Amino acid sequence: MNPEQQIQELVDKLQHLNYRYYQDNVSEVSDFEFDQLLKQLKELEDQYPDLRQEDSPTLRVGGTITKNFNTVYHRYPMLSLDNTYNEQELRNFDDRVRRGLDGEPYEYICELKFDGISLSFTYENGVLVRGVTRGDGTRGDEITNNVKTIRSLPLRVKAENVPPVFEIRGEGFMPITSFQKLNEEMDTLGENQYANPRNAASGSFKLQDSGETARRGLDCYLYSFLTDTEFFKSHEESLLGLKAWGFNVSPGWKKVQTIDEVLEFIHEWEEKRLTLPLATDGIVVKINSFEQQRELGFTAKSPRWAISFKYKAENKPAVLRMVTYQVGRTGAVTPVANLCDISERALPYNQVKGVHLSGTRVKRATLHNANEVLRLGLEIGDTVFVEKSGEIIPKITGVDISQREKYPTEPLIFPTHCPECSSELQRNEGEVAFFCPNDSHCPPQLKGRIEHFIHRKAMNIESLGEGKIELLFDLDLVRTPADLYDLTPETLLGLEKNILNEETGKVKKISFREKTVENILNGIALSKTVPFKNVLFALGIRFVGATVAEKLAAYFKSMNALRLATYDQLIAVPEIGGRIAESIASYFSVPENQQLVARLQAAGIQMESDEKPVELESDMLEGKTFVISGVFENFERDDLKLKIEVNGGRVLSGVSGKLNYLLAGANMGPSKLEKARKLGVTILSEEEFLAMIENK
Numbered sequence: 267m268n269p270e271q272q273i274q275e276l277v278d279k280l281q282h283l284n285y286r287y288y289q290d291n292v293s294e295v296s297d298f299e300f301d302q303l304l305k306q307l308k309e310l311e312d313q314y315p316d317l318r319q320e321d322s323p324t325l326r327v328g329g330t331i332t333k334n335f336n337t338v339y340h341r342y343p344m345l346s347l348d349n350t351y352n353e354q355e356l357r358n359f360d361d362r363v364r365r366g367l368d369g370e371p372y373e374y375i376c377e378l379k380f381d382g383i384s385l386s387f388t389y390e391n392g393v394l395v396r397g398v399t400r401g402d403g404t405r406g407d408e409i410t411n412n413v414k415t416i417r418s419l420p421l422r423v424k425a426e427n428v429p430p431v432f433e434i435r436g437e438g439f440m441p442i443t444s445f446q447k448l449n450e451e452m453d454t455l456g457e458n459q460y461a462n463p464r465n466a467a468s469g470s471f472k473l474q475d476s477g478e479t480a481r482r483g484l485d486c487y488l489y490s491f492l493t494d495t496e497f498f499k500s501h502e503e504s505l506l507g508l509k510a511w512g513f514n515v516s517p518g519w520k521k522v523q524t525i526d527e528v529l530e531f532i533h534e535w536e537e538k539r540l541t542l543p544l545a546t547d548g549i550v551v552k553i554n555s556f557e558q559q560r561e562l563g564f565t566a567k568s569p570r571w572a573i574s575f576k577y578k579a580e581n582k583p584a585v586l587r588m589v590t591y592q593v594g595r596t597g598a599v600t601p602v603a604n605l606c607d608i609s610e611r612a613l614p615y616n617q618v619k620g621v622h623l624s625g626t627r628v629k630r631a632t633l634h635n636a637n638e639v640l641r642l643g644l645e646i647g648d649t650v651f652v653e654k655s656g657e658i659i660p661k662i663t664g665v666d667i668s669q670r671e672k673y674p675t676e677p678l679i680f681p682t683h684c685p686e687c688s689s690e691l692q693r694n695e696g697e698v699a700f701f702c703p704n705d706s707h708c709p710p711q712l713k714g715r716i717e718h719f720i721h722r723k724a725m726n727i728e729s730l731g732e733g734k735i736e737l738l739f740d741l742d743l744v745r746t747p748a749d750l751y752d753l754t755p756e757t758l759l760g761l762e763k764n765i766l767n768e769e770t771g772k773v774k775k776i777s778f779r780e781k782t783v784e785n786i787l788n789g790i791a792l793s794k795t796v797p798f799k800n801v802l803f804a805l806g807i808r809f810v811g812a813t814v815a816e817k818l819a820a821y822f823k824s825m826n827a828l829r830l831a832t833y834d835q836l837i838a839v840p841e842i843g844g845r846i847a848e849s850i851a852s853y854f855s856v857p858e859n860q861q862l863v864a865r866l867q868a869a870g871i872q873m874e875s876d877e878k879p880v881e882l883e884s885d886m887l888e889g890k891t892f893v894i895s896g897v898f899e900n901f902e903r904d905d906l907k908l909k910i911e912v913n914g915g916r917v918l919s920g921v922s923g924k925l926n927y928l929l930a931g932a933n934m935g936p937s938k939l940e941k942a943r944k945l946g947v948t949i950l951s952e953e954e955f956l957a958m959i960e961n962k
């Protein structure tokens with residue numbers, strides 16, 4: 267390959283990885299691999315400057331903006347940081363700084379590098395008016411309503427001496443506990459889990475539904491302050507100032523004088539950072555004086571006065587002792603590697619503690635599916651390499667085949683039968699996972715389905731969470747969701763069980779006292795009022811997620827109609843494809859499922875959509891179209907929509923020349939407003955709208 271082709275290949279690859287990372291919140295390779303590719307490209311470009319492409323990933327901030335939010339131009343560009351994984355390069359950075367400052371004395375501030383997404387917040391007269399993502403560095407997504415869900419972020423600054431307009435920046439992140447909770451939930455719902463808290467934070471800050479963002483427990487650390495006229499003299503002053511004004515500044519920062527002290531800080535935090543409640547991937551070193559920052563300036567992509575040092579994910583050898591197989595709610599079989607430290611090779615497995623990796627002991631790593639096992643070429647007894655990606659989920663990255671001579675291995679044979687119920691496993695064409703087809707009797711599938719049934723987004727029986735289902739299932743009291751509706755106080759009172767968490771080895775005692783029983787039964791009774799679309803989702807039909815369930819409920823209006831629908835009738839529904847139609851038809855053809863639905867119906871659960879045809883209050887908005895944007899004082903958005911519809915109007919999603927009214931609430935994006943003005947659309951305030959419909 268000639269250098270030109272090499273460069274083109276690297277550019278294509280990096281652009282693809284950037285797109286996946288910023289747009290889809292997926293990391294196809296580790297950050298380290300990504301950074302190595304970027305470094306290779308940079309070296310080639312330095313060697314052949316003529317071949318450098320104008321929009322090379324080495325010159326541009328990698329992020330993008332989306333179409334889902336208003337686009338906002340940054341007042342000051344939001345750049346990336348130069349990074350390094352080694353000490354020599356850090357010393358080279360220090361040399362460049364010294365030269366750049368012509369021998370003036372300087373100081374550094376060391377901070378932790380939080381692993382989340384960059385956010386910018388604008389305050390006017392002390393009030394938070396805008397929250398924006400970094401986007402491509404020049405323009406970002408306006409996500410004000412979502413950032414307002416961060417509890418630690420002041421919506422109004424109480425201090426007196428704040429400048430009239432200022433911008434602060436920080437890292438929005440998802441604390442590790444929120445991340446674990448979210449992933450457990452995704453797992454119950456059969457949705458894809460996030461690989462690490464960064465991807466989870468990025469996805470959650472960009473949700474359309476701020477309520478859901480709020481539930482996900484995001485947080486933010488602030489680390490930068492910007493104004494048109496200088497307010498603070500140094501980064502240190504600004505951090506202290508922000509703290510005094512009530513902003514959440516991470517306490518981990520330190521002022522130092524030399525690069526050796528920077529290295530000390532790096533070593534000090536290498537292990538300590540793993541005890542923090544959030545993910546960090548390195549440290550950031552910044553020149554303290556703002557004047558010196560200005561002297562050093564910026565490249566197209568990053569400041570010359572700062573650099574980040576990233577810790578390499580710890581990678582250690584371990585022994586693959588055995589592989590166990592987990593069966594999920596949908597019957598998918600996931601192989602799990604059971605590992606021990608190389609010093610524990612001879613110990614019985616129940617005595618091993620596991621490999622010490624990034625602050626914890628690791629005994630298990632998911633192998634995802636049979637293809638992954640093949641790809642790695644694993645054998646039982648192999649010496650493998652384990653790494654924690656995003657510092658959270660351990661994974662096997664390779665095999666040390668040279669060890670096989672000394673420590674003989676046995677072939678790893680994927681089971682042909684379900685480890686839980688002995689049914690023969692199957693594999694659908696085009697899918698990587700093997701699954702157990704015995705969905706009506708395989709225990710983890712039954713239990714998984716009940717857990718799905720009670721989920722907040724399904725029947726919402728929260729009082730049955732945390733091990734209670736497990737108890738009821740193990741005692742044979744509840745084998746299908748319908749059994750829940752036969753429970754009585756007498757059967758429940760006094761039940762007890764110790765539940766062992768295999769991961770932590772901790773035992774949790776669950777016992778049903780009077781209050782618990784009352785809560786459980788109340789929760790179950792209340793679930794009878796949950797709307798039909800949730801009931802449909804709660805059944806856990808393959809490929810029928812919450813959104814599909816909603817569409818089906820709106821279309822068929824009742825369980826009976828849906829149950830009797832043929833394949834052809836099903837695919838005639840907008841947005842319902844062959845795969846979903848097939849799955850629904852086959853679900854209702856199974857006698858156990860028919861029985862379940864009949865019992866649920868008898869128990870009094872909603873089997874019909876109660877969406878009443880809209881009864882008109884007036885027809886005064888007949889033929890008029892509206893777009894609703896922003897936040898309102900007297901209405902939730904849905905109520906407003908209803909108000910418009912019951913008066914004969916229609917609500918659209920986008921501003922166009924044909925639109926009659928833009929109903930503008932507080933905090934609506936300036937670009938939408940601008941567009942409406944340009945197109946001559948009438949802009950209504952909440953009061954004006956109210957006056958309009960009250961005049962009828």
Ligand SMILES: NC(=O)c1ccc[n+]([C@@H]2O[C@H](COP(=O)([O-])OP(=O)(O)OC[C@H]3O[C@@H](n4cnc5c(N)ncnc54)[C@H](O)[C@@H]3O)[C@@H](O)[C@H]2O)c1
Nearest residue numbers: 283287293294295296297300346347377378379380384550
């Ligand atoms: N794995 C992949 O496929 C893939 C793809 C694209 C990018 N990436 C990773 O993302 C990196 C590029 O992302 P980036 O441009 O956000 O750079 P970066 O994450 O290396 O560093 C810049 C960012 O650090 C954050 N930050 C955290 N703590 C900070 C602090 N105390 N002070 C200042 N900033 C702080 C800010 O959000 C800032 O924008 C790549 O180097 C790579 O590691 C990975």
Ligand SMILES: [Zn+2]
Nearest residue numbers: 684687702708
């Ligand atoms: Zn099974």
